[in-house]
Amino acid sequence: MSVWATLNRTVFKRTSTFALAVASGTFFFERTFEVASQSIFERINKGKLWNDIKHKYE
Amino acid sequence: MAAAVGRICGARLFRNTGIVGPQVCQLSTSSQGWTRNRKLLLSTLGVVGGGVGALLFALEQSVQASGSEAHPPHQPWSHDGWFQSLDHASVRRGYEVYKQVCRACHSLQYIAFRNLVNVTHTEAEAKAEAAEVMIKDGPDEEGNYFERPGKLSDYFPSPYPNENAARAANNGAYPPDLSLIVSGRKGGEDYIFSLLTGYMEAPAGIVLRDGQHYNPYFPGGAISMAQSLFDEAAEYSDGTPPTASQLAKDVATFLRWCSEPELDDRRLMTIKAIGMFSMLAAVAYYFKRHKWSTMKSRKLAYKPVSKK
Numbered sequence: 001m002s003v004w005a006t007l008n009r010t011v012f013k014r015t016s017t018f019a020l021a022v023a024s025g026t027f028f029f030e031r032t033f034e035v036a037s038q039s040i041f042e043r044i045n046k047g048k049l050w051n052d053i054k055h056k057y058e
Numbered sequence: 059m060a061a062a063v064g065r066i067c068g069a070r071l072f073r074n075t076g077i078v079g080p081q082v083c084q085l086s087t088s089s090q091g092w093t094r095n096r097k098l099l100l101s102t103l104g105v106v107g108g109g110v111g112a113l114l115f116a117l118e119q120s121v122q123a124s125g126s127e128a129h130p131p132h133q134p135w136s137h138d139g140w141f142q143s144l145d146h147a148s149v150r151r152g153y154e155v156y157k158q159v160c161r162a163c164h165s166l167q168y169i170a171f172r173n174l175v176n177v178t179h180t181e182a183e184a185k186a187e188a189a190e191v192m193i194k195d196g197p198d199e200e201g202n203y204f205e206r207p208g209k210l211s212d213y214f215p216s217p218y219p220n221e222n223a224a225r226a227a228n229n230g231a232y233p234p235d236l237s238l239i240v241s242g243r244k245g246g247e248d249y250i251f252s253l254l255t256g257y258m259e260a261p262a263g264i265v266l267r268d269g270q271h272y273n274p275y276f277p278g279g280a281i282s283m284a285q286s287l288f289d290e291a292a293e294y295s296d297g298t299p300p301t302a303s304q305l306a307k308d309v310a311t312f313l314r315w316c317s318e319p320e321l322d323d324r325r326l327m328t329i330k331a332i333g334m335f336s337m338l339a340a341v342a343y344y345f346k347r348h349k350w351s352t353m354k355s356r357k358l359a360y361k362p363v364s365k366k
Contacts, residue, residue: 037330045143048136049322050176053147056296057180 128274130245130252133307137314141329143322144315150178151294152312155305157187158292160236163228163283165216168237169316172210177315184210191215229269231282240310241317247310249275254306257285 011017042049092100122129136145153174156166171188175181188208193215196203208215216235218224225232243249252275260272260279270280287305294300315321 033330033333037326037333041141041143041326041329044141045325048143048145048147050146050178053150054176054180057183 125277126279127277128252128256130248130275132248133251135247135311135314137311137321137325141325143325145311146178147296148308148311149315151296151298151304152308152310152315153178154294155287155292155309156236156312159286159305160309161214161217163217163224163233164236165218165233166214166236166316167216168213168235170211170213171208173319175210177319181210188212229282231269233283236313236316238317240313247314250310250313251303251306253281254285254287254309255303 011021042051046052136148137143156164171184174184174187179187188210191208191212191214192205193208193212194203195206198204217233218227221232240246240250245252253273256273256275258272258274260266264272264279266272266280270282271284272279273281287302287309289302290300291302292300292305298304318324
């Protein structure tokens with residue numbers, strides 16, 4: 001039995017587990033996406049952001 | 059608008075055709091083409107829309123040679139580009155320039171000291187900056203107004219109590235508030251930089267009144283503000299050599315931040331939007347392929363009618 005079928009049977013078939021999967025999936029997706037975007041932004045702008053220069057003033 | 063859509067689509071909008079119906083309709087040659095009126099309306103719409111677009115493009119691309127002012131050349135700002143944030147070290151130096159030079163005449167009334175925190179200054183530094191200025195406050199218990207050292211929540215104090223006082227002190231010219239000046243002037247920070255570094259002797263034939271100076275980047279050429287940025291006109295706390303162009307560049311960057319404090323957030327949002335919309339585009343593409351798979355993979359078989 002494939003992974004997909006197992007997942008379908010155990011999670012997606014029942015509304016309660018499906019809703020839970022949606023909620024937790026949203027949470028993890030949002031965190032991953034946010035952290036990834038932020039790190040791309042910080043890598044592009046390395047040296048220009050406040051976080052890069054604040055050590056001089058603390 | 060609704061009427062135009064109604065004329066183009068007619069009653070077809072309201073007809074229930076099922077799911078497969080529209081696709082068959084579009085592919086079949088048996089359905090009727092556009093009527094004369096609909097063709098006329100659509101071609102008029104197309105011509106008018108295209109003409110307006112071309113006109114806007116032409117106006118934007120015009121050389122604008124009728125005015126007498128020089129057009130500021132574009133400078134390579136470190137925050138130019140889709141993903142480029144502001145250079146916060148430059149913004150901090152620009153604040154020092156504003157504080158030492160510009161503040162004598164120009165207000166910055168929409169920026170508060172708390173806005174500096176975690177942008178150019180630490181919280182302790184911003185508090186110290188605020189405490190350096192005196193803020194008019196009151197009334198106290200006896201109804202008197204009084205002065206107190208600034209707090210983080212205070213906005214930058216204006217050099218003059220009102221516009222009339224500012225005009226009276228400056229030969230009738232009003233030094234504009236700088237909070238939104240970069241967004242408010244054509245050319246943005248390029249204009250600010252060119253204006254601050256572009257002072258020169260008035261060419262022959264230009265008559266300047268008392269207290270006026272010549273600046274080719276200022277509309278009309280006669281500006282009441284004297285050149286204020288010279289080499290070492292201000293001091294930098296981080297040791298950057300304070301040449302006139304460095305001062306102008308930093309203060310222009312600072313004023314860009316004042317006009318658009320959300321610039322960094324917008325750049326980050328661009329990255330997020332590209333990521334999110336590319337995922338949604340992949341889903342939409344898959345969904346389209348999925349829905350069309352029946353149409354694309356079908357076979358039509360024609361049975362010849364056998365003759366008797």
